[in-house]
Amino acid sequence: MAGLNGDPFLGIDDNIEKLQYNNNSKEAIDKEGLVVGIGEDSSNNKNNNQGGEKDMAGNSIHRSGSRPQLDLSKAEIQGNSEERDPTILLPNQTDDISHLALDIGGSLIKLVYFSRHEDQSVDDKRKKIVKERLGISNGNRRNFPVLGGRLHFVKFETSKLNECLDFISSKQLHRGGIDSHHWNSEAPANENAVIKATGGGAYKFADLFKERLGVSIDKEDEMDCLVAGANFLLKAIRHEAFTHMEGHKEFVQIDHNDLFPYLLVNIGSGVSIIKVDGDGKFQRVSGTNVGGGTYWGLGRLLTKCNNFDELLELSQRGDNRTIDMLVGDIYGGMDYSKIGLSASTIASSFGKAISDKKELQDYRPEDISLSLLRMISYNIGQISYLNALRFGLKRIFFGGFFIRGHAYTMDTISFAVHFWSKGEAQAMFLRHEGFLGAVGAFMSYQKHGLDDLMVHHLVERFPMGAPYTGGKIHGPPLGDLNEKISWMEKFVLKGTEITAPVPMAPPGTTGLGGFEVPSSRGATLRSDASALNVGVLHLVPTLEVFPLLADPKMYEPNTIDLSDHKELEYWFTVLSGHLPDLVDKAVASEGGTDDAKRRGDAFARAFSAHLARLMEEPAAYGKLGLANLLELREECLREFQFLDAYRSIKQRENEASLAVLPDLLLELDHMDEETRLLTLIEGVLAANIFDWGSRACVDFYHKGTIIEIYRMSRNKMQRPWRVDDFDLFKERMLGSEGKKPRPHKRALLFVDNSGADIVLGMLPLARELLRRGTEVVLVANSLPALNDVTAMEVPDIVAEAAKHCDILRRAAEAGGLLVDAMNNNSLDGSRGNSSSVPLMVVENGCGSPCIDLRQVSSELAAAAKHADLVILEGMGRALHTNFNARFKCEALKLAMVKNQRLAEKLIKGKIYDCVCRYEPAT
Ligand SMILES: Nc1ncnc2c1ncn2[C@@H]1O[C@H](COP(=O)(O)OP(=O)(O)O)[C@@H](O)[C@H]1O
Ligand SMILES: CC(C)(COP(=O)(O)O)[C@@H](O)C(=O)NCCC(=O)O
Ligand SMILES: [Mn+2]
Helix, strand or coil, rough: CCEEEEEEEECCCCCCCCCCCCCCCCCCCCCCCEEEEECCCCCCCCCCCCCCCCCCCCEEEEECCCCCCCCCCCCEECCCCCCCCCCCCCCCCCCCCEEEEEEECCCCEEEEEEEECCCCCCCHHHHHHHHHCCCCHHHHHHHHCCEEEEEEEEEEHHHHHHHHHHHHCCCCCHHHHHHHHHHCCCCCCCCCCCCEECCCHHHHHHHHHHHHHEEEEEEECHHHHHHHHHHHHHHHCCCCCCEECCCEECCCCCCCCCCCCEEEEEEECCCEEEEEEECCEEEEEEEECCHHHHHHHHHHHHCCCCHHHHHHHHHHCCCHHHCCCCCHHCCCCCEHHHCCCCCCCCEECCCCHCCCCCHHHHHHCHHHHHHHHHHHHHHHHHHEEEEEEEHHCEEEECCCCCCCCEEEEEHHHHHHHHHCCCCCCCEEEEEEEEHHHHHHHHHHHCCCCCCCCCHHHEEEECCCCEEEEHHHHHCCCCCCHHHHHHHHHHHHHHHHEECCCCCCCCCCCCCCCCCCCCCCCCCCCCCCHHHCCCCCEECCCCCEECCCCCCCCCCCCEECCCCCCHHHHHHHHHHHHHHHHHHHHHHCCCCCHHHHHHHHHHHHHHHHHHHHHHCCCCCEEEEEEEEHHHHHHHHHHHHCCCCCCCCCHHHHHHHHHHHHHHHHHHHHCCCHHHHHHHHHHHHHHCCCCCCCHHHHHHHCCCCCCHHHHHHHHHCCCCCCCCCEEEHHHHHHCCCCCCCCCCCCCEEECCCCCCCHHHHHHHHHHHHHHHCCCEEEEEECCCCCCCCCCCCCCCCHHHHHHHHCCHHHHHHHHCCCHHHHHHCCCCCCCCCCCCCCCCCEEEEEECCCCCCCCCCHHHHHHHHCCCEEEEECCCCHHHHHHHCCCEEEEEEEEEECCCCCCCCHHHCCCCCCCEEEEECCCC
C-alpha cells in the first residue's frame, strides 16, 4: 500500500548519532541589535535586529530596509541594562502618521484612525531583479497613498469625552489632520489641523476640540457617513455581514454587483432606517425614537445598573414572563391559534405590571432587563420589516452599538423580521456594527484612495488588545509591546482569564426562536472590548488575486472547515499541544534572554487566549478555517517579536542537505528519463517529511540524522500512492508512443520547507524542468512560518546548489539570481549571456504555512501571467489549502500527509501516505 507504514523507523539503527536535532543547541546566530520595545502589533518590529545578522553564506540579511525615524527623546532602558538585548522604551515614539475620524454619538464616541507604518518590505537585490524581469512597475502604488497602513477601531463612552481627548493627544492622532497632501509623507504638526467628524457631538463638542487639541472639526453628514461606511465595509471586507438565527451565525457572501438596494437600520441611541440604492444614493425613509438609548436609559432607571454591559448581562438570567403579559395569560393558558399566536407570545410588554399589586422592587432586575430588551428588539425588527415591505426590499442590514455582538439581541431581531415577513426578508448584521458612521467620516477624507481598495487588499489581524475600548482599561491601549506584556502579566497575577482581543459575546445558542426565555447561559458577559468583533485592518494595496485561479468567486482556500465542532476541537488540541515546544524554540531563537522568555510567555498566553476565544465562538474573527488558525499562530509570534523561531533549524537542515545534493544529482543523471522523473517526484514527496509543524514528524527527528531520515523516507516510497496521478503527469511530460509533447513554458513551484524539502526535493525537480526548456519560478513565503523557506533565503540556497550544477547555475544566472556570485568572481556580469531559460524566485505575499490565493504578492501575480504549470508542494499549501482549488493552467499537487486524522478524512488513508494529484487546465 502507499506511503510509509507504521513507524517509519522500523529497521533503523537506534544508535545513530542524534546530534543534529539537539534542541538545546545554542543559537548559531549572533545578534548585536537592541530590542526596542515599541509597536503595538505584529509587523511593527522595525527596531528589532538593528545590527542585522548573518545568513549561512555569511552575507548580511537586513530584515527591514528603510528604517523610520525614531523619536529617541526620553528613551529608557527597561529592566536590566546589563542584559545583552535590553528593552528600551521610547515613550515619545508614535506611529508614523496618523489620521483620525470620529463619530460622536449620544452614547458612544467611535474613533477610526489610520497609522501609516513605513513599508517594512526590503527592496533587496532579488526584488529589484524580479521587478525588472517581470516588468512590475510601482504604478499602482501611486494610486494608493495609504500603502502599508492600518485602520484601528476604538470607542469611548461619550460621557468620558476627556479620556477620548487624552487618547487622541497621547497618540498625536490629531496631527495628521485633513491635509491630504501629507498622506504620503511625514506630516509636520499641523497648525490648522482639521479632523473629520460626524454625529451630534461633532457640533456639540467642536469648541472643546479646538480648545483642548487645537484642531477644528470638519462636520460630515451623519447619514452620508453611515451609508458610505456600510457600503465600504460590505464591499471591502470578506466576512463582514452575517445572519444570526437561533444562535447560529453564518457569514454571507456579498456579491458586489448585487448589493443594492438594501435597507440599513442603524440602532444607536435612536434608530435610523435608510434605503440605500448605491454609493451616495440613499434616503432616510424612517426611524424610531425607541432604540439603544431607550434600552439603556430605561433599563438603568428600572434596574439601577451602572453600565450597559451589566444591564445586558442581567437579561441573560432573566425570565420575562413575570412581567410581560402573554397570550396565554389572557386566554387562560391557551393559544389564540386562529390568528397564529401561541400561548407564550408576548401580548403586551410589561403588561403584567398593571394587574399586580407589585412595586418596582418586587420585580427582579434580570426580568426587567430581559423584558425591555425583547420589547425594543422586536419593535425595531418589526418597524424594519414594515419599511422593507414598503420598498420591496429583501435584505436588511442592522448596525449600531445597541446590537453589541449580543447573540440574543440578534436572534430576537432576526426572529421578528423572519416572523413578520414570513421568511421573505432577511436580517443581517455587520461585524463593524457601531463603526459605520466613523468609517464613513474617515472615507470622506479626499485622496486617501480608500474607496479604490478591494477585498483582496485588506488583511484583518487580531493583535492582543485590539479593539481598544476607552474608559476602564479592558485591553492594553494600543501602545508598546512592553505595556501589553505587563498588562497580560497583571491579568495572570490576578488570576483573571485574559480576554482575547476580540472577545466574548455569550457563546452558543438561545435556540428558542426568540419568543421564549433565553436559556440561562451562566457565564458573564465579557468586558466591553470583548464584544467588538473587529481587529486591525491592514491595507495592503499591492496584494492581488492569483490570476491563474479558474474561478476566484468559487475559490475557497480552506479544505478543512472548522465550523464542524469535532474538527475544531481536534485541531485546537493539536495546536495547544504544540505550544510548549514552540515557545522553547521561539525563546531560543532570540538568544534565550530574560526578555525573550517574557515575550515567549506572553505569546503563549496570547495564543491560548485566542484559542479559548475561538473555541467559544468560532466565527468571532470571521469565517474560521484551519489555515486561519495556522496563520494566527505565526502572526501572534510576530506580535511578540519572534521573527523567525526556526531560524537555526532551517540553517542546519539547509547545510546538511546541500552537502548531499551533488551525490543525488549524479545519481539522477545516470537514470533514464522515465526513472528520473519518477525518482524526482518520489524525492519531493519523501523530503516533505521535514516538517516542524507536524507532531508525528518532530517526534522522530530525534531518531536520526537528516540524511538518514531522508533516505528512510525515500526507501518507503511505494506506488501507487494514495492519490496517484503520476502516470498522467508522466505522459504530459514525456509523451507516449514516441510523440514528444511541447515543454511547459513557465512553471511556478510553490516551495515549502527548508532543508531536504527544498534542496533535495524541489530544486532537483526545478532542474529537470529547466533542462527541458521550461522557465522556473520558485514561489516562497514572504515571511517565516515554521521551518518554511522564505523568498529571501532561497537565492542563497540556489547559489550554493549552483556550485555543483551547471544547469542550475546557468538558469540562476539567466534569472539574475547570481549577481553577487558573478560580481565576486568578476565573471561577465552582463545578463542574457546564458542560453539557459531562467530560474527566478518570487515571494508569495504571506507568512503562513498555508496560502490563500486570493491575496498574493504582485510579484507572484506578475510571474503567473506566462505560467502554464503550477506545482503546489506540502501539506499546508496543497492539502489544508488549495486541495480543491482549480486552475486555468495545469496543476500538480504534491504532499506527504503527516497527520493521521487528515489522512483518514481527506484521502481515506493513513499517516505518511502521499498525494500526487495532477490536474489538466480547466
Ligand atoms: N458601553 C456602552 N455604553 C453605553 N451604551 C452602550 C454601550 N455598549 C453598547 N451600548 C448601546 O449602544 C447604544 C449606542 O449606540 P451607537 O451606535 O454608538 O449610537 P450613538 O451614535 O447614538 O451613540 C447605546 O444607546 C446602548 O444601547
Ligand atoms: C503546519 C503544517 C501544515 C505544515 O506542513 P507542510 O506544509 O510543511 O507540509 C503541518 O505540519 C500540520 O498540519 N501540522 C499540524 C498537525 C500535526 O501536528 O499533526
Ligand atoms: Mn511547511
